[in-house]
Amino acid sequence: MEKEEQLLNTRLEFKSFIDYLRNERRYSENTVKSYQKDIAKFLIFLNDNSIDYREITIDIIRSYILELTITHHSKATIKRIISALKHYYKFLYLRKYINQDVFELISSPKGEKKLPDFLTTNEIDLLLDENKKRTDELADRDQAILELLYASGLRASELINLTLQDINMRERIIRVFGKGSKERIVPFSKTARCAIEQYMQGSRPKLLTNNPKGENHIFLNSHGEKLTYRGLEYILSEVEKKTGIYLKLHPHKLRHSFATHLLNEGADLRTIQELLGHESIGTTQIYTHVTYSEMKNTYDKSFPRARKRRSE
Incomplete structure (x- = not known):
């Protein structure tokens, strides 16, 4: 020991x-x-x-x-x-x-501000489109996971703990129990709903046959049991291998992408805070640094004086 x-x-x-x-x-x-x-x-x-x-x-x-x-x-x-x-x-x-x-x-030392790593909308589209072309038996499960992670901004622990009772397919909303068992309601997209329905009617019933006890959680592993955190990480790693799209996928990277893209499209911080389940608005504000950085890059590429100085 x-x-x-x-x-x-x-x-x-x-x-x-x-x-x-x-x-x-x-x-x-x-x-x-x-x-x-x-x-x-x-x-x-x-x-x-x-x-x-x-x-x-x-x-x-x-x-x-x-x-x-x-x-x-x-x-x-x-x-x-x-x-x-x-x-x-x-x-x-x-x-x-x-x-x-x-x-x-004792005061905690000030941490290094690390900007969230996220995927561009083009990278998201490429990933989802390529994964959709897969024909193996677990393709629909993996597509549902990708679509839902990106469309809802769920944490890894929140996704793997989702049960059949937590999701309302008709209204496209999920009841999520986040950190400290705090409950929140999160909507998801029509494409995510379509992907989940295909999984529920496709590979999920087949996976359940491997588990005589049955399982109430939505996302299952090959034994028909609830996914683990490590299992989810493995699935994302396999998605990269099977699609040939290597983006250093991680559940939190899709969560960051969800929040960043919302902010870029004009969503206010308070709404994003609620969707992500952040206790403090300060935690959500880190995404403003990402969008400001993107805004500056656009400015440098577009503004005549900025282009001129770069070339000097």
Whole structure:
């Protein structure tokens, strides 16, 4: 057993925190695993230096941040780790495992602003058109996944957790349970509806024959079971191989494309915030940087003085 697993398995308070994330906050398994990994590293750091987790100080936390920096962790990674530890220690304090929450006095480092990676409308059209030409037995499922991810901006976890009861084909709306089990209603396009209908009448019934227990989730793997996150990533990788269109596909890339294209077509930020399920408008505002960048490129190509200066 690995050192971090041995350490964490002896901590009842840690198990209690993980149960809280899963059962009360309803975080995805990937998020829970990320918390486990980040908190484990800190507890091992304390253990290696013979420090009781209940007796940490601001200087100890700063020493840990310095160690992360020296070992070439990015600002974004350090920010994520500190965020996880702040959440953990707040939980410990509220549940009376510790007498004070020192992390309350720690500010997270400012993260590096990374612009969302997205596909152009031409790339989206090419991807969907080429995938539609496939004739293998899972082609209609993969087309439905691509169409719905792009047409709704769903997170990967939201897509794989969709059930038959969550989707209204007639009205073209989905009931989505996002982060923290927050419910929202998301519309989807007519082309996505058509792709889903073809999948529901085509390969889905065949996939279900591989699972005697039946399955209520919409998107299934080859065993007729609910897709996993890794399974979805594998499907997108296979789509690239089968179509010959290599765009570094990822569920979040299609989500970013959805939001960016909406903004480019004039949708307001508040609407996009609601559709994406962002808690803060600040999270949605990053897409304005993308469209401003695109706007500047158009300006540089079109404005006479800009063209002249580029050629000088």
